[in-house]
Every structure is written in C-alpha cells, then in structure tokens.
Amino acid sequence: MSKEIPVHQVDPNSDPSNNKKKSETVDLYESRQKIYVKEIKGFFQRIRNVSLTLLMGMYFLFVWLTLDGQPLIHFDLPAREFHLYGMTFFPKDFFLLSGMLIICAFGLFFITTLFGRVWCGYTCPQTVWTFIFMWIEEKVEGNRNKRIKLDKAPNSSAKLAKKSIKHALWLFVALATGLTFVGYFYPIRELIADIFTLNANGWAYFWVGFFTVATYLNAGWLREQVCLYMCPYARFQSVMFDPNTRIVSYDPNRGEPRGSRKKSAKPSEIGLGDCIDCGQCVQVCPTGIDIRDGLQYECIGCALCIDACDEVMEKMDYPKGLIRYTTENELEGKTSKLLRPRTFGYGAVLALMIGAVIFTIATRVPAKMDVLRDRGALFSFNGEGRVENSYTVKIQNMSEVPQTFTLSVEGLDDIRILTTTTVNVSSGENLSLPTVVDVPPESLEDTNNEIRFHAESGGGEAIRLETESRFVGPRPR
Ligand code: SF4
Ligand code: SF4
Incomplete structure (x- = not known):
C-alpha cells in the first residue's frame, strides 16, 4: 500500500465551509533556472585569475615532468607504487596518505574558520573549471545580454554555429582534463600515443571518457547545482563559522534603505542608504543569489559581488566596501578576534600533523x-x-x-x-x-x-x- 502523503496547495482565501475545495498537486522540486552570469573585472577577480592560472598550470604541466627518468607524480596502480618528487611510496606507506588527508581536512577547517569559503571561491576544481567554461562562453556567445538574447532567438545557422563552437571548445578542455587526469596513472606520453593509435587498454579509454564527460557536464551544464546539491562541504561548512569569521557580507546598516537615485542626490538627504538597488551584485553571482539577503549556504565566497558593488560605488562617488569581507561582530559594531579557541585548536592539530608527516618522510628508510x-x-x-x-x-x-x-x-x-x-x-x-x-x-x-x-x-x-x-x-x- 502506498505511504505517500498527497500535498495540496491551500488557498488562504478559500471558504472553509465549502466542502468542494479545489486541490492542486504542488511539485516540491524547483526546476533549474539558467543563470546568466555577468562578467566583472576587479581586485578579487584578479586574485582568482592568478590562482586559476597557477592551479591549472600545475595540473596540466606536472604530468609531463620527470626527475631522474621517473615521472614527478605517478600513481603506478599495477605495481602498487606512488612516485612523488623522486620518492616512491608503497601500500605500507598508507598511513602517510592518511596523514596528508588529515592535513588537508584540518587545513580546510582552519582556513574556513578564519575566512569562510575561500577554498570554494578560489581553488575548488569545480569553481576553477566552471570559471574557465564561463570564460569560453563569454568569448563565443558574448556578454550576459547577448547570451540571453541568443537563447531566446529562434534557431538559425548563426546560433547553431555559436553553440557548436562553444560546445566543441568545452569538449576540448574536458578531453584535455580527462587525458591529464589519467596521465597521472598511465605515463602521459605513452597514453597519448596509445590512445590516438588505438593501442591503449579498455580501461584507459573508459577513464578518459568518464573524466571528459564528467568535466563537460559539471562545468558546462550543472555548474552551481554541484555546489548546491552535491557538495557535502557546502552543507556543513557553516558549523565552522562564528561571529568572528571573515566572510563576504553586505552591510545593511550602510546600504538600507536601498533605492535608486540620481548620482547627484545625497543619500542622507533623500532618506536612503548607499545601496542603489542596481542588482549588479546579483547579476554577477555564479549561484544566482542576492547577498543582501544575508548569509546563505549557496554563497561560495567568490567575492564577485564585492567587485561588482565596488565598481558601482566608485561610479556613485561613494566609499567602496558596501559588500566586503567582514565579520558578524564588525557589522554589529563590535571588535573581531582573529585568534580564538577554535582557530588555536584547528591550527595546533594542523601543525602537529604537518610536523609528524615531515618527520616521517625525512626519517623514512627506503x-x-x-x-x-x-x-x-x-x-x-x-x-x-x-x-x-x-x-x-x-x-x-x-x-x-x-x-x-x-x-x-x-x-x-x-x-x-x-x-x-x-x-x-x-x-x-x-x-x-x-x-x-x-x-x-x-x-x-x-x-x-x-x-x-x-x-x-x-x-x-x-x-x-x-x-x-x-x-x-x-x-x-
Ligand atoms: S551592487 Fe551594491 S549597490 Fe548595487 S544592488 Fe548590489 S549592493 Fe546594492
Ligand atoms: S553572493 Fe554570489 S557573488 Fe557574492 S560571494 Fe557569494 S557566490 Fe560569490
């Protein structure tokens, strides 16, 4: 027997005495609205460009480097060996891997306690690849308004050409990503030669295909859905926040009441705050939220809204920083503490684990x-x-x-x-x-x-x- 409870939308204006109330089934899953992210330049976007270039450069370059004839980084699964910077690790060194994973986890906790989701905003592979795909989209289809117009336009050869070029470039980046990833397990020079001469083994084709499709779907189609619905870190990171955590925040004391005005109008004279309600902060947000609604788990801390709002403040001759990295305490006029018990706790475990792993590697008998x-x-x-x-x-x-x-x-x-x-x-x-x-x-x-x-x-x-x-x-x- 079905245990489902039917959900009906209740009309608050309906007459309760009317026994023949109309009922309507409500879909509890909200279908995705496509987000057209507006490109923005600014201080934090420049920082991200540097981090993206460094991380992508390392990812695509390191797989080709060798040291004394051995790959710099190579997971040799058939031989059950892991080569890293001239050292070879075996399954018996598994505890070192555990130590490194603990270091990564506590490094993430430590940094999140201090600066919120900077990992998500600047270094997470999902963010890195999504920003590359968005950059390609912008170059091929044009800016936000042109992309909206293109999607609404009837099918034409010009539209088909633009969409085809965009998807071809996405697939090219995705294929390069897949080949590089598998190249850390299967020497990259042999892999490329074997793949293109059809001599690679079936698993190599499978994994290259898998990572190509995963990259294409995650960065091209799913984007913010991965952060909102699939990433577990998004769900529990807020437990590491406290009133002293420095996160991207809108200053309602300064911004409210919001409203449009002429540039010449002084906010204090017209009874408005500094927010001109232009919506730029929402248009640049890759997860499509409004930072003015307060802390939301959807916010990946990318700081694009800071760059957008600073540009608006500059045009209005207002001080920058209506949206800024700040703490809940500072927004309430209190002082913030950088060092507090939980940062000491995470920092101490982190330092201990780093010391233990370095000592173990330095004294390791090969x-x-x-x-x-x-x-x-x-x-x-x-x-x-x-x-x-x-x-x-x-x-x-x-x-x-x-x-x-x-x-x-x-x-x-x-x-x-x-x-x-x-x-x-x-x-x-x-x-x-x-x-x-x-x-x-x-x-x-x-x-x-x-x-x-x-x-x-x-x-x-x-x-x-x-x-x-x-x-x-x-x-x-
Ligand atoms: S960009 Fe700044 S001024 Fe414009 S709506 Fe957002 S907070 Fe207000
Ligand atoms: S509100 Fe949006 S744009 Fe602003 S930091 Fe969060 S995710 Fe980025």
Missing part, C-alpha cells in the same frame, strides 16, 4: 626486511655436526635506484650464513631469499634463541636494516 622461519623443520644437523635453521629473507627496495645488500647475522657465538649473502634488489622489487644459518651446538644456551639479521647497502644512499628472529636447536647439555 627499504624493508622481513625474516620468516621455515616451518617445515625446526632444526637439523649438517655434515659438520652444526645445527641448521632455514629462513626466507624478504627485502623490499623502496628507493628509486637498484641496491646491493649484504646480509649478516648475529646473536650466537660462531653463527654464520651458509647461503648467498650478497643480493641485488632493483627499485620497487620485493625479493625473497632462501637462507640457511648454522651454529655449533655448544653455542646454544636454550632451545629457542634470539638472533638478529642485518642487511646493509652502500649504493646510492646507505641503508641499514635489522630484524629479529629465532634460532631453534636441541636442548643444551
């Missing part, structure tokens, strides 16, 4: 040794009457260069290794070496004795590895 006792036989006597134990020594070389390790053992008098003691281990290799160790019976003090294996390499960087194990023998007499 090799690992494990010794496994052969469980087939506890011990045996060899032709010389000495007691033998068998082991498997595993040496993993996590450095970028091949290493030659020399194996030794200590812990009992006259203990020696009978098998190979010098081995070459190439970069990334996890070598298993069957090893036999013997001692004279008189050296044994117990049936189960502690011994230590050592492996040393002087190649490239000196590496010393040590692992404890047990040597089992007959009961001493």
Whole structure:
C-alpha cells in the first residue's frame, strides 16, 4: 500500500465551509533556472585569475615532468607504487596518505574558520573549471545580454554555429582534463600515443571518457547545482563559522534603505542608504543569489559581488566596501578576534600533523626486511655436526635506484650464513631469499634463541636494516 502523503496547495482565501475545495498537486522540486552570469573585472577577480592560472598550470604541466627518468607524480596502480618528487611510496606507506588527508581536512577547517569559503571561491576544481567554461562562453556567445538574447532567438545557422563552437571548445578542455587526469596513472606520453593509435587498454579509454564527460557536464551544464546539491562541504561548512569569521557580507546598516537615485542626490538627504538597488551584485553571482539577503549556504565566497558593488560605488562617488569581507561582530559594531579557541585548536592539530608527516618522510628508510622461519623443520644437523635453521629473507627496495645488500647475522657465538649473502634488489622489487644459518651446538644456551639479521647497502644512499628472529636447536647439555 502506498505511504505517500498527497500535498495540496491551500488557498488562504478559500471558504472553509465549502466542502468542494479545489486541490492542486504542488511539485516540491524547483526546476533549474539558467543563470546568466555577468562578467566583472576587479581586485578579487584578479586574485582568482592568478590562482586559476597557477592551479591549472600545475595540473596540466606536472604530468609531463620527470626527475631522474621517473615521472614527478605517478600513481603506478599495477605495481602498487606512488612516485612523488623522486620518492616512491608503497601500500605500507598508507598511513602517510592518511596523514596528508588529515592535513588537508584540518587545513580546510582552519582556513574556513578564519575566512569562510575561500577554498570554494578560489581553488575548488569545480569553481576553477566552471570559471574557465564561463570564460569560453563569454568569448563565443558574448556578454550576459547577448547570451540571453541568443537563447531566446529562434534557431538559425548563426546560433547553431555559436553553440557548436562553444560546445566543441568545452569538449576540448574536458578531453584535455580527462587525458591529464589519467596521465597521472598511465605515463602521459605513452597514453597519448596509445590512445590516438588505438593501442591503449579498455580501461584507459573508459577513464578518459568518464573524466571528459564528467568535466563537460559539471562545468558546462550543472555548474552551481554541484555546489548546491552535491557538495557535502557546502552543507556543513557553516558549523565552522562564528561571529568572528571573515566572510563576504553586505552591510545593511550602510546600504538600507536601498533605492535608486540620481548620482547627484545625497543619500542622507533623500532618506536612503548607499545601496542603489542596481542588482549588479546579483547579476554577477555564479549561484544566482542576492547577498543582501544575508548569509546563505549557496554563497561560495567568490567575492564577485564585492567587485561588482565596488565598481558601482566608485561610479556613485561613494566609499567602496558596501559588500566586503567582514565579520558578524564588525557589522554589529563590535571588535573581531582573529585568534580564538577554535582557530588555536584547528591550527595546533594542523601543525602537529604537518610536523609528524615531515618527520616521517625525512626519517623514512627506503627499504624493508622481513625474516620468516621455515616451518617445515625446526632444526637439523649438517655434515659438520652444526645445527641448521632455514629462513626466507624478504627485502623490499623502496628507493628509486637498484641496491646491493649484504646480509649478516648475529646473536650466537660462531653463527654464520651458509647461503648467498650478497643480493641485488632493483627499485620497487620485493625479493625473497632462501637462507640457511648454522651454529655449533655448544653455542646454544636454550632451545629457542634470539638472533638478529642485518642487511646493509652502500649504493646510492646507505641503508641499514635489522630484524629479529629465532634460532631453534636441541636442548643444551
Ligand atoms: S551592487 Fe551594491 S549597490 Fe548595487 S544592488 Fe548590489 S549592493 Fe546594492
Ligand atoms: S553572493 Fe554570489 S557573488 Fe557574492 S560571494 Fe557569494 S557566490 Fe560569490
């Protein structure tokens, strides 16, 4: 049986005594209104241009850079290795990844507490790609008014040509984005060659296609919908705000009552505030909101409305900053504190985690040794009457260069290794070496004795590895 509750719109003017009230089903989902964002130049837009250029430059460039023949950044999934600036990380370094993720999370909390959603407004990939797509749209279809007119115009060859060029350019950027992303997992030079000669494997085509389509849809079509309905950060970031958080805000004390006026009219003489109600702040807003309605979760903190309003204030000969970065306390005439318990808390965890990750990387030994006792036989006597134990020594070389390790053992008098003691281990290799160790019976003090294996390499960087194990023998007499 259906559990749905029918929703009816109630007409407040209807006569309650009328039993035949008309009812109407209300659609609870508001369909999207296309937002025509007006281009604006200004101080904060210039800052964003710098951040966009830097981030896009890094994203598209780093995938091509190499260091000592190795890619600068490369996630080698088949080999389960991650190459970063000349270092190689393996699954056992997973905790470093966790540490870095914690640093990112607390960095975001710290900065949000101080300056609101600056991450969203200046560096979030969704913002970065959306602004690039909007820039292409502006160059191909013209300014806001021309775009509105073009969309309303009947279909024509000129309209089709403009739309086709725009979508082709969007797809080109999306394809470059997809190829670059996959290039961090599949060496980019091979990827490009394999893709265009149809020699790449099926997964490469799938992921390039997936990221191309995702970029095209997210930045071209969905845009602010991603921030409003898909991004979890938008939903919980406001819990990090407090009255001292510096965010983009409209100053109602200065702006209200709003209203249009002649430039020559003095606001105080005509009973108006500084807001001339021109709507420029709304026209430039990529999420289509009116900042004058107060703090809204839809606001991504891009500060375009500050640039737009400052331009209007300049034209009116009013002081800039009717919309500005400010705090709730300052708007209420109180003083704001930059440093407060929650910024200290987030800052302390952040500093601690950064210190811990740097220390771990700086002291990280780029090799690992494990010794496994052969469980087939506890011990045996060899032709010389000495007691033998068998082991498997595993040496993993996590450095970028091949290493030659020399194996030794200590812990009992006259203990020696009978098998190979010098081995070459190439970069990334996890070598298993069957090893036999013997001692004279008189050296044994117990049936189960502690011994230590050592492996040393002087190649490239000196590496010393040590692992404890047990040597089992007959009961001493
Ligand atoms: S841009 Fe400034 S003056 Fe114009 S409506 Fe917005 S707040 Fe008012
Ligand atoms: S109100 Fe709109 S334009 Fe202003 S900062 Fe927020 S998202 Fe940007």
